[in-house]
Protein backbone atom coordinates (compact mmCIF):
# COMPACT_ATOMS: atom_id res chain seq x y z
CA UNK A 650 0.00 0.00 0.00
CA UNK A 651 1.30 3.46 -0.86
CA UNK A 652 2.11 5.38 2.32
CA UNK A 653 2.54 9.11 1.72
CA UNK A 654 4.26 9.61 5.06
CA UNK A 655 7.10 12.05 5.64
CA UNK A 656 8.58 13.94 8.57
CA UNK A 657 6.41 14.14 11.65
CA UNK A 658 3.69 11.99 10.01
CA UNK A 659 6.19 9.20 9.49
CA UNK A 660 7.02 9.11 13.21
CA UNK A 661 3.81 7.12 13.74
CA UNK A 662 5.63 4.08 12.34
CA UNK A 663 7.90 3.85 15.41
CA UNK A 664 5.22 3.29 18.07
CA UNK A 665 3.17 1.16 15.69
CA UNK A 666 6.13 -1.13 15.09
CA UNK A 667 6.95 -1.25 18.81
CA UNK A 668 3.40 -2.32 19.74
CA UNK A 669 3.19 -4.89 16.95
CA UNK A 670 6.60 -6.39 17.71
CA UNK A 671 5.93 -6.65 21.43
CA UNK A 672 2.55 -8.27 20.75
CA UNK A 673 4.11 -10.85 18.44
CA UNK A 674 6.68 -11.60 21.13
CA UNK A 675 3.94 -12.18 23.72
CA UNK A 676 4.75 -9.14 25.89
CA UNK A 677 3.10 -9.03 29.31
CA UNK A 678 3.19 -5.23 29.23
CA UNK A 679 1.03 -4.75 26.16
CA UNK A 680 -1.04 -6.90 23.84
CA UNK A 681 -2.24 -5.14 20.70
CA UNK A 682 -3.36 -7.61 18.00
CA UNK A 683 -4.97 -4.74 16.07
CA UNK A 684 -1.50 -3.14 15.68
CA UNK A 685 -0.19 -6.43 14.24
CA UNK A 686 -3.06 -6.43 11.73
CA UNK A 687 -2.27 -2.82 10.74
CA UNK A 688 1.41 -3.64 10.18
CA UNK A 689 0.41 -6.58 7.97
CA UNK A 690 -1.94 -4.41 5.93
CA UNK A 691 0.61 -1.62 5.70
CA UNK A 692 2.89 -3.85 3.67
CA UNK A 693 6.01 -1.87 4.60
CA UNK A 694 9.10 -3.61 5.89
CA UNK A 695 9.54 -1.92 9.25
CA UNK A 696 12.41 -4.18 10.35
CA UNK A 697 14.87 -1.46 9.34
CA UNK A 698 13.69 0.45 12.40
CA UNK A 699 15.28 -2.24 14.57
CA UNK A 700 18.64 -1.24 13.17
CA UNK A 701 18.27 2.49 13.75
CA UNK A 702 16.21 2.71 16.94
CA UNK A 703 17.62 2.06 20.39
CA UNK A 704 16.36 -1.13 22.09
CA UNK A 705 14.78 1.06 24.77
CA UNK A 706 12.48 2.56 22.13
CA UNK A 707 10.14 -0.45 22.08
CA UNK A 708 10.07 -0.55 25.87
CA UNK A 709 9.17 3.14 26.08
CA UNK A 710 6.47 2.67 23.44
CA UNK A 711 4.71 -0.23 25.12
CA UNK A 712 5.04 1.15 28.67
CA UNK A 713 3.58 4.46 27.49
CA UNK A 714 0.69 2.73 25.73
CA UNK A 715 0.06 0.61 28.83
CA UNK A 716 0.09 3.65 31.16
CA UNK A 717 -2.27 5.65 28.93
CA UNK A 718 -4.53 2.61 28.44
CA UNK A 719 -4.78 2.17 32.22
CA UNK A 720 -5.72 5.84 32.63
CA UNK A 721 -8.32 5.51 29.85
CA UNK A 722 -9.80 2.33 31.39
CA UNK A 723 -10.07 4.06 34.77
CA UNK A 724 -11.75 7.07 33.17
CA UNK A 725 -14.22 4.89 31.26
CA UNK A 726 -15.09 2.98 34.42
CA UNK A 727 -15.86 6.26 36.25
CA UNK A 728 -17.95 7.84 33.46
CA UNK A 729 -20.90 6.10 31.81
CA UNK A 730 -21.02 8.51 28.86
CA UNK A 731 -17.35 9.17 28.23
CA UNK A 732 -15.68 10.65 25.20
CA UNK A 733 -12.02 9.93 24.49
CA UNK A 734 -10.06 12.11 22.08
CA UNK A 735 -6.81 10.63 20.83
CA UNK A 736 -4.68 13.62 19.77
CA UNK A 737 -2.08 12.92 17.08
CA UNK A 738 -3.53 9.40 16.91
CA UNK A 739 -1.31 8.16 14.08
CA UNK A 740 -2.13 4.48 13.57
CA UNK A 741 -2.73 3.90 17.27
CA UNK A 742 -5.31 1.21 18.01
CA UNK A 743 -5.96 2.30 21.61
CA UNK A 744 -9.73 2.15 21.04
CA UNK A 745 -9.42 -1.58 20.32
CA UNK A 746 -7.37 -2.09 23.48
CA UNK A 747 -9.54 -0.21 25.96
CA UNK A 748 -13.07 0.09 24.55
CA UNK A 749 -15.77 -0.63 27.14
CA UNK A 750 -18.57 -0.96 24.59
CA UNK A 751 -19.99 2.51 25.35
CA UNK A 752 -17.36 5.19 24.79
CA UNK A 753 -17.42 7.71 21.97
CA UNK A 754 -13.94 7.90 20.46
CA UNK A 755 -12.30 10.54 18.24
CA UNK A 756 -8.93 10.06 16.52
CA UNK A 757 -7.43 13.39 15.43
CA UNK A 758 -4.40 13.75 13.16
CA UNK A 759 -3.13 15.58 10.09
CA UNK A 760 -5.06 14.90 6.86
CA UNK A 761 -2.47 12.55 5.24
CA UNK A 762 -2.46 10.38 8.35
CA UNK A 763 -6.25 10.31 8.68
CA UNK A 764 -6.42 9.29 5.03
CA UNK A 765 -4.05 6.39 5.70
CA UNK A 766 -5.92 5.47 8.91
CA UNK A 767 -9.12 5.31 6.93
CA UNK A 768 -7.58 2.74 4.61
CA UNK A 769 -5.95 0.62 7.31
CA UNK A 770 -8.23 0.62 10.35
CA UNK A 771 -11.85 -0.38 9.76
CA UNK A 772 -14.29 2.15 11.26
CA UNK A 773 -16.60 1.23 14.11
CA UNK A 774 -19.94 2.72 15.12
CA UNK A 775 -18.41 4.70 17.95
CA UNK A 776 -15.13 5.89 16.39
CA UNK A 777 -14.78 9.07 14.38
CA UNK A 778 -11.74 10.43 12.56
CA UNK A 779 -10.97 14.12 12.51
CA UNK A 780 -8.49 15.50 9.98
CA UNK A 781 -6.68 18.70 10.90
CA UNK A 782 -3.92 20.20 12.97
CA UNK A 783 -4.64 20.05 16.68
CA UNK A 784 -2.86 23.41 16.94
CA UNK A 785 -5.73 25.09 15.07
CA UNK A 786 -9.01 25.30 16.99
CA UNK A 787 -11.23 24.22 14.04
CA UNK A 788 -11.07 20.46 14.82
CA UNK A 789 -12.92 20.80 18.14
CA UNK A 790 -16.16 21.64 16.27
CA UNK A 791 -16.16 18.09 14.94
CA UNK A 792 -16.27 16.60 18.43
CA UNK A 793 -20.05 16.37 18.63
CA UNK A 794 -22.38 16.09 20.42
CA UNK A 795 -20.76 18.26 23.06
CA UNK A 796 -19.29 15.69 25.46
CA UNK A 797 -20.05 15.62 29.19
CA UNK A 798 -16.91 13.75 30.27
CA UNK A 799 -13.82 14.07 28.10
CA UNK A 800 -10.43 12.44 28.29
CA UNK A 801 -7.78 13.65 25.84
CA UNK A 802 -4.81 11.37 25.20
CA UNK A 803 -1.57 12.52 23.61
CA UNK A 804 0.88 9.68 23.11
CA UNK A 805 4.31 10.42 21.68
CA UNK A 806 3.14 13.83 20.56
CA UNK A 807 4.08 16.80 22.74
CA UNK A 808 7.84 16.25 22.51
CA UNK A 809 7.66 17.22 18.82
CA UNK A 810 6.19 20.63 19.66
CA UNK A 811 7.79 23.81 20.96
CA UNK A 812 6.63 25.11 24.34
CA UNK A 813 4.58 27.86 22.63
CA UNK A 814 2.69 25.22 20.62
CA UNK A 815 1.93 23.18 23.73
CA UNK A 816 0.61 26.32 25.45
CA UNK A 817 -1.62 26.92 22.44
CA UNK A 818 -2.88 23.34 22.45
CA UNK A 819 -3.64 23.49 26.19
CA UNK A 820 -5.55 26.73 25.66
CA UNK A 821 -7.60 25.14 22.84
CA UNK A 822 -8.40 22.10 25.00
CA UNK A 823 -9.23 24.21 28.07
CA UNK A 824 -11.63 26.39 26.07
CA UNK A 825 -13.34 23.43 24.36
CA UNK A 826 -13.45 20.87 27.20
CA UNK A 827 -13.42 22.71 30.54
CA UNK A 828 -12.92 20.30 33.45
CA UNK A 829 -11.93 17.49 31.05
CA UNK A 830 -8.94 15.26 31.68
CA UNK A 831 -5.73 14.99 29.74
CA UNK A 832 -2.95 12.40 29.78
CA UNK A 833 0.34 12.63 27.94
CA UNK A 834 3.97 11.55 28.07
CA UNK A 835 6.93 13.86 28.56
CA UNK A 836 10.53 13.15 27.61
CA UNK A 837 13.57 14.55 29.36
CA UNK A 838 15.86 16.91 27.43
CA UNK A 839 18.49 14.13 27.40
CA UNK A 840 16.01 11.67 25.84
CA UNK A 841 15.27 14.27 23.20
CA UNK A 842 18.93 14.80 22.46
CA UNK A 843 19.65 11.10 21.93
CA UNK A 844 16.27 10.57 20.27
CA UNK A 845 16.99 13.21 17.64
CA UNK A 846 20.03 11.28 16.45
CA UNK A 847 17.84 8.21 16.08
CA UNK A 848 15.11 10.15 14.27
CA UNK A 849 17.63 11.31 11.69
CA UNK A 850 19.05 7.79 11.27
CA UNK A 851 15.53 6.35 10.94
CA UNK A 852 14.54 8.56 8.01
CA UNK A 853 12.04 10.73 9.90
CA UNK A 854 12.85 13.76 7.73
CA UNK A 855 12.51 17.08 9.53
CA UNK A 856 10.82 15.64 12.61
CA UNK A 857 12.71 16.61 15.78
CA UNK A 858 12.03 16.44 19.48
CA UNK A 859 11.76 20.02 20.64
CA UNK A 860 10.27 20.15 24.13
CA UNK A 861 11.52 18.21 27.10
CA UNK A 862 11.14 18.50 30.87
CA UNK A 863 11.97 16.69 34.09
CA UNK A 864 9.07 17.64 36.32
CA UNK A 865 5.42 18.49 36.70
CA UNK A 866 6.44 22.03 37.64
CA UNK A 867 7.58 22.60 34.05
CA UNK A 868 4.17 21.45 32.80
CA UNK A 869 2.41 23.77 35.24
CA UNK A 870 4.46 26.66 33.92
CA UNK A 871 2.92 26.05 30.49
CA UNK A 872 -0.60 26.28 31.93
CA UNK A 873 -0.77 27.28 35.62
CA UNK A 874 -4.49 26.40 35.82
CA UNK A 875 -3.81 22.79 34.87
CA UNK A 876 -4.41 20.52 37.86
CA UNK A 877 -1.83 17.74 37.88
CA UNK A 878 -3.70 14.71 39.19
CA UNK A 879 -0.79 12.34 38.91
CA UNK A 880 2.65 12.11 37.39
CA UNK A 881 4.97 9.11 37.38
CA UNK A 882 8.04 7.69 35.67
CA UNK A 883 6.99 5.56 32.71
CA UNK A 884 7.99 2.13 34.09
CA UNK A 885 7.13 2.89 37.72
CA UNK A 886 3.88 0.92 37.77
CA UNK A 887 5.30 -2.20 36.13
CA UNK A 888 6.66 -5.18 38.04
CA UNK A 889 9.81 -7.20 37.37
CA UNK A 890 7.67 -10.06 36.02
CA UNK A 891 6.17 -7.82 33.34
CA UNK A 892 9.53 -7.61 31.58
CA UNK A 893 10.70 -10.27 29.14
CA UNK A 894 14.28 -10.28 30.43
CA UNK A 895 16.54 -9.10 33.23
CA UNK A 896 18.21 -6.80 30.70
CA UNK A 897 14.89 -5.04 29.92
CA UNK A 898 14.06 -4.70 33.61
CA UNK A 899 17.45 -3.14 34.37
CA UNK A 900 17.19 -0.83 31.38
CA UNK A 901 13.72 0.30 32.50
CA UNK A 902 14.90 1.01 36.04
CA UNK A 903 17.85 2.97 34.82
CA UNK A 904 15.64 4.99 32.42
CA UNK A 905 13.26 5.78 35.29
CA UNK A 906 16.15 6.94 37.48
CA UNK A 907 17.08 9.40 34.73
CA UNK A 908 13.43 10.42 34.38
CA UNK A 909 13.85 9.62 30.67
CA UNK A 910 10.10 9.47 30.01
CA UNK A 911 7.22 10.15 32.38
CA UNK A 912 3.48 10.46 32.34
CA UNK A 913 1.20 13.31 33.29
CA UNK A 914 -2.49 12.88 34.07
CA UNK A 915 -4.12 16.28 34.55
CA UNK A 916 -7.43 18.09 34.70
CA UNK A 917 -8.12 21.04 32.43
CA UNK A 918 -9.37 24.21 34.12
CA UNK A 919 -13.14 24.22 34.58
CA UNK A 920 -13.41 27.69 33.11
CA UNK A 921 -10.72 29.69 31.36
CA UNK A 922 -8.72 31.39 34.11
CA UNK A 923 -10.22 29.34 36.96
CA UNK A 924 -8.66 26.77 39.27
CA UNK A 925 -9.83 23.21 38.76
CA UNK A 926 -11.87 21.77 41.61
CA UNK A 927 -10.75 18.84 43.70
CA UNK A 928 -13.44 16.23 43.15
CA UNK A 929 -12.00 12.92 42.04
CA UNK A 930 -8.47 14.11 42.67
CA UNK A 931 -8.17 12.82 46.21
CA UNK A 932 -6.94 9.38 45.16
CA UNK A 933 -4.17 10.72 43.02
CA UNK A 934 -0.55 11.35 43.84
CA UNK A 935 1.85 13.62 42.10
CA UNK A 936 5.56 14.12 42.16
CA UNK A 937 6.86 17.10 44.05
CA UNK A 938 9.82 18.42 42.13
CA UNK A 939 12.92 19.72 43.84
CA UNK A 940 15.30 22.52 42.93
CA UNK A 941 16.36 20.75 39.72
CA UNK A 942 13.17 22.10 38.11
CA UNK A 943 15.37 24.90 36.94
CA UNK A 944 16.70 22.46 34.35
CA UNK A 945 13.38 22.23 32.56
CA UNK A 946 13.42 24.13 29.33
CA UNK A 947 12.47 23.71 25.70
CA UNK A 948 14.91 21.52 23.83
CA UNK A 949 17.45 23.23 21.65
CA UNK A 950 19.24 20.39 19.85
CA UNK A 951 22.93 21.03 19.60
CA UNK A 952 23.21 23.28 22.62
CA UNK A 953 21.64 21.02 25.26
CA UNK A 954 23.97 19.80 28.00
CA UNK A 955 21.75 19.56 31.02
CA UNK A 956 20.48 16.09 30.05
CA UNK A 957 23.53 14.39 31.52
CA UNK A 958 22.63 15.56 35.01
CA UNK A 959 20.62 13.30 37.25
CA UNK A 960 17.42 14.48 38.87
CA UNK A 961 15.81 12.93 41.92
CA UNK A 962 12.13 13.10 42.72
CA UNK A 963 10.09 12.28 45.74
CA UNK A 964 6.40 11.44 45.78
CA UNK A 965 3.88 13.14 47.99
CA UNK A 966 0.12 12.97 48.36
CA UNK A 967 -1.67 15.42 46.09
Ligand SMILES: C[S@@+](CC[C@H](N)C(=O)[O-])C[C@H]1O[C@@H](n2cnc3c(N)ncnc32)[C@H](O)[C@@H]1O
Nearest residue numbers: 658660661664737738739741758782783804805
Ligand atom coordinates in the same frame (compact mmCIF):
# COMPACT_ATOMS: atom_id res chain seq x y z
C1 LIG B 1 5.04 9.65 17.09
S1 LIG B 1 3.52 9.73 16.28
C2 LIG B 1 2.46 9.09 17.57
C3 LIG B 1 1.23 8.46 17.03
C4 LIG B 1 0.31 7.83 18.06
N1 LIG B 1 -0.09 8.78 19.07
C5 LIG B 1 0.93 6.61 18.67
O1 LIG B 1 1.26 6.64 19.87
O2 LIG B 1 1.07 5.62 17.96
C6 LIG B 1 3.08 11.47 16.28
C7 LIG B 1 1.77 11.74 15.57
O3 LIG B 1 1.42 13.12 15.79
C8 LIG B 1 0.83 13.61 14.60
N2 LIG B 1 0.92 15.08 14.61
C9 LIG B 1 2.04 15.83 14.63
N3 LIG B 1 1.72 17.14 14.60
C10 LIG B 1 0.37 17.20 14.57
C11 LIG B 1 -0.58 18.27 14.53
N4 LIG B 1 -0.18 19.54 14.51
N5 LIG B 1 -1.90 17.97 14.52
C12 LIG B 1 -2.32 16.68 14.53
N6 LIG B 1 -1.47 15.63 14.58
C13 LIG B 1 -0.15 15.89 14.59
C14 LIG B 1 1.67 12.95 13.51
O4 LIG B 1 1.04 12.99 12.24
C15 LIG B 1 1.81 11.53 14.07
O5 LIG B 1 0.76 10.71 13.67
